[in-house]
Amino acid sequence: MCGIVGYIGQDNALDYLINSLRVLEYRGYDSSGIAIYSPEGHIEIIKAKGKLNNLIELTKQNSQKGKIGIGHTRWATQGIPSDINAHPHADSDSEVAIVHNGIIHNFHELKEELIKNSQIIFTSDTDSEVIAHLLGLELKKGLSLKDSMLNIIKKIKGSYALAAISKSDPDTIILTCHDAPIVIGIGKEKDLFCASDSAALLQYTNKIIRLKDKQVAQLKPNGEFLIFDGKTSKQIAPQIQVLNADPVSLDKAGYKHFLLKEINEQPAILRKLLAHHLNDNLEIEFPELDKTLLDNINRILICGCGTAFYAGLMGKIVLETLAKIPVEIEFASELLSREILVDPKTLVIAISQSGETADTLLAVKAALKKGAKLLAITNRPDSTLSALAERANIFIQAGIEVSVAATKSFTAQMFCLYLFAIKLAENYKSIPSEQLNWLKNELRYLPQIMEQTLARGETYREKILPYAQLKAFVFLGRSFNYPIALEGALKFKELTYIQATGYAAGEMKHGPIATIDETTPTLSILLPGLTYHKTLHNCIEAKTRGAPSLGIIDDSDKEARQELHTIFEVPALPFSEEYKDFQDLFSPFISVLPLQLIAYYLAEHLGKDVDQPRNLAKSVTVE
Numbered sequence: 001m002c003g004i005v006g007y008i009g010q011d012n013a014l015d016y017l018i019n020s021l022r023v024l025e026y027r028g029y030d031s032s033g034i035a036i037y038s039p040e041g042h043i044e045i046i047k048a049k050g051k052l053n054n055l056i057e058l059t060k061q062n063s064q065k066g067k068i069g070i071g072h073t074r075w076a077t078q079g080i081p082s083d084i085n086a087h088p089h090a091d092s093d094s095e096v097a098i099v100h101n102g103i104i105h106n107f108h109e110l111k112e113e114l115i116k117n118s119q120i121i122f123t124s125d126t127d128s129e130v131i132a133h134l135l136g137l138e139l140k141k142g143l144s145l146k147d148s149m150l151n152i153i154k155k156i157k158g159s160y161a162l163a164a165i166s167k168s169d170p171d172t173i174i175l176t177c178h179d180a181p182i183v184i185g186i187g188k189e190k191d192l193f194c195a196s197d198s199a200a201l202l203q204y205t206n207k208i209i210r211l212k213d214k215q216v217a218q219l220k221p222n223g224e225f226l227i228f229d230g231k232t233s234k235q236i237a238p239q240i241q242v243l244n245a246d247p248v249s250l251d252k253a254g255y256k257h258f259l260l261k262e263i264n265e266q267p268a269i270l271r272k273l274l275a276h277h278l279n280d281n282l283e284i285e286f287p288e289l290d291k292t293l294l295d296n297i298n299r300i301l302i303c304g305c306g307t308a309f310y311a312g313l314m315g316k317i318v319l320e321t322l323a324k325i326p327v328e329i330e331f332a333s334e335l336l337s338r339e340i341l342v343d344p345k346t347l348v349i350a351i352s353q354s355g356e357t358a359d360t361l362l363a364v365k366a367a368l369k370k371g372a373k374l375l376a377i378t379n380r381p382d383s384t385l386s387a388l389a390e391r392a393n394i395f396i397q398a399g400i401e402v403s404v405a406a407t408k409s410f411t412a413q414m415f416c417l418y419l420f421a422i423k424l425a426e427n428y429k430s431i432p433s434e435q436l437n438w439l440k441n442e443l444r445y446l447p448q449i450m451e452q453t454l455a456r457g458e459t460y461r462e463k464i465l466p467y468a469q470l471k472a473f474v475f476l477g478r479s480f481n482y483p484i485a486l487e488g489a490l491k492f493k494e495l496t497y498i499q500a501t502g503y504a505a506g507e508m509k510h511g512p513i514a515t516i517d518e519t520t521p522t523l524s525i526l527l528p529g530l531t532y533h534k535t536l537h538n539c540i541e542a543k544t545r546g547a548p549s550l551g552i553i554d555d556s557d558k559e560a561r562q563e564l565h566t567i568f569e570v571p572a573l574p575f576s577e578e579y580k581d582f583q584d585l586f587s588p589f590i591s592v593l594p595l596q597l598i599a600y601y602l603a604e605h606l607g608k609d610v611d612q613p614r615n616l617a618k619s620v621t622v623e
């Protein structure tokens with residue numbers, strides 16, 4: 001996902017822009033740039049392909065003294081990563097500079113019109129450059145930058161978060177957005193900031209204004225900010241939010257990568273969620289949840305993307321197991337591929353760490369249009385998704401997840417879904433209360449079992465490295481560990497770039513086993529529970545066809561360890577003879593940890609960019 005930053009105030013803009021872009025690096029990008037209005041009366045644009053340090057080196061070649069500037073990290077969508085395709089983009093006369101997140105769906109049509117009717121010469125292959133030229137033509141008519149922006153947003157279609165500066169309005173930054181976030185930061189000394197992610201502003205302020213779709217904001221150096229309705233051009237009152245989030249810690253706390261730090265933060269996050277949602281009487285509370293949310297609901301539909309989808313799949317399983325209600329789940333992108341069949345009796349549970357994933361937001365908006373109720377499970381209270389859910393949010397409180405690969409947000413999302421499912425089970429009396437109380441009590445031991453598991457990381461590392469040169473892996477799990485097999489395969493793919501497929505273990509014999517030979521290791525989740533023996537059989541079926549068999553087992557295991565070539569042992573999980581049917585519920589929080597760690601260690605061993613894997617963005621804000 002691209003990143004936008006901006007500063008207007010009494011100081012030099014350069015350091016604010018660079019420091020803010022530094023925070024946004026985690027979201028993944030392939031080039032960056034800044035535009036600063038120079039006191040000599042021109043707009044200075046500096047941009048570079050590659051890492052932010054390339055841009056910083058260029059800024060050292062001449063000092064930028066301007067007090068107004070915008071900046072950008074680009075994750076290429078239209079036009080390859082290159083210096084020329086990097087943002088900011090300017091019009092032909094260098095009157096205006098813009099930075100853009102999103103995709104302009106009608107840019108071909110607009111570009112042809114500009115070339116034909118205004119003889120514009122384009123310099124880049126991007127859709128975004130069209131915006132600069134459209135603004136330039138409006139400015140030439142003598143319009144202000146604000147009025148120019150109000151005019152062009154009536155022409156462009158698609159998703160956009162935009163920031164613009166111009167020579168004709170040298171003391172102004174103009175912002176607008178549609179289906180892409182942008183927030184204004186209100187500084188302490190009348191400084192004003194803007195960013196596509198409030199994380200970039202927290203080092204300077206926690207007072208923000210989230211611009212709504214098609215609003216236009218005008219920022220001035222004296223701390224004045226005006227918001228206009230994009231349709232009526234009328235000024236509207238801003239809604240100021242105070243975020244209670246800490247500045248993003250760009251400190252790895254002694255870990256080599258943010259990813260390893262965040263993997264190790266998971267026990268503490270579950271403890272935080274337990275403290276927030278489970279009181280001393282073992283009662284579950286959701287303070288941010290409107291209690292009427294569940295009234296008159298006859299259907300639940302979960303949606304999300306990537307890791308969030310896999311957390312949602314776990315949500316389906318745990319809700320059906322505990323609350324005994326049927327739950328549907330769909331990739332957000334698939335929901336967008338056909339008419340979404342929801343109504344006022346449908347509860348849509350949207351899961352998104354960032355709360356800004358375009359597919360998820362668009363699916364949610366389509367569902368809301370049909371009257372569905374929305375529950376959002378997100379890590380970002382300041383996100384678009386959280387705003388859409390209004391009073392029906394469950395915040396996973398995982399802290400800013402810097403590494404592109406989701407880890408701590410995954411277990412936190414799962415845990416919140418578990419608590420929600422138990423709450424529903426209590427409401428519906430679908431499970432005897434003493435069994436639910438046993439479950440709640442045992443959940444409280446998960447953080448320490450997770451810590452004991454994470455302490456075995458070096459052992460997991462030694463055991464996976466011998467497989468580093470193989471080209472395809474198969475991850476197998478059943479029931480509660482089926483989503484973990486899928487998530488483990490995703491982590492493996494996105495971190496090591498090696499092909500990995502997660503399957504429901506029972507599905508292997510229906511086709512995938514044809515891919516198995518001595519070059520295709522299987523990694524099976526074989527923790528005690530109702531599906532242990534069936535999964536072990538699937539593992540053996542693959543092994544008899546030559547596959548190296550790896551498996552996650554617990555310390556007490558006797559059978560699987562006889563069959564496996566490589567074992568990743570985890571501590572024994574809570575067990576009760578009386579409630580043995582519930583043993584599977586605990587394993588996902590433990591079995592996912594070796595999978596996260598082996599993906600991390602193998603990627604590190606292979607020299608991959610662990611925190612910012614190639615081609616990936618932390619939040620995919622384009623469809």
Ligand code: AGP
Nearest residue numbers: 306307308352353354357405406
């Ligand atoms: C997971 O490691 C990936 N980074 C990706 O699949 C991610 O989970 C997905 O893009 C959804 O992001 P969200 O949770 O912010 O909506």
